[in-house]
Amino acid sequence: MSFMSWTGAQAHLDQMRSLPNLSGVGIITRDRDSGQVKVGSDREPVVHHRISAYDAAHMRTGIEGAARIVEAAGARKLFSGHQRGRIWERGRGSIDDFIRHTNTLGTAPGQIAMAALHIMGAARMGGGRATSAAGPDGATWEVPNLVIADASTFPASSGVNPMISVEAIAYMNAQRLAAGL
Known part of the structure; x- marks a missing residue:
């Protein structure tokens, strides 16, 4: 649920109640471009990394592929990790519309949830x-x-x-x- 956008307490509660019928799909990409690790003023390591346009394109491809896979598998709803993303529901818009929408949302900090695993x-x-x-x-x-x-x-x-x-x-x-x- 850490990748779900916050749209309010009730929406979050509804999603939490649907956990028995929810499955996550992780998009794992091999990033080409790197960042840096520097020593901060507190002498602790600080990671500096912004996803490049090249790597963002791979992430968008992964999101599209995952959306198509779960839609083909019969999912009734799906969402991306975009903060301003919307939930796709079967019968209420095409998967292509959902993918086009996610492609416009960006990959900068605060726009999409990501994690380095x-x-x-x-x-x-x-x-x-x-x-x-x-x-x-x-x-x-x-x-x-x-x-x-x-x-x-x-x-x-x-x-x-x-x-x-x-x-x-x-x-x-x-x-x-x-x-x-």
Whole structure:
């Protein structure tokens, strides 16, 4: 429900009551363009990222594909994660009209709910300090005894759910760390 636009307390309550008959569809895209992580004034990391036009086009394609899939599967209602989005209801407008409407709503902050589920490549492993945050064993170049073992060690986004790859990297890096202790 975190991706549902807020249109009022009653609408939210009605949607919450419909949860037994509700299914979510996540649109996962492989972003091409990146952002930056900088150290804030409080010395904490701050992510700076705005979705590029190229990546936004892929998101719109994903939303369109998901809408067509759930409509074909018999969904009676659907909505996108757009704040100003509308709910499509079977028999009250075409799926094409819904898709055209969502394409006009934008992807800037505050326009659509998004989440980064697996941040890949943010602290990549590699062969040298100039191109990576950590060595091939996940040990960081700058902080002794700090080993990275998650999706941030990937060279780039894989474009798919990385669960098995993350488990393999974590296992490999943990084994190398344990052997060195």
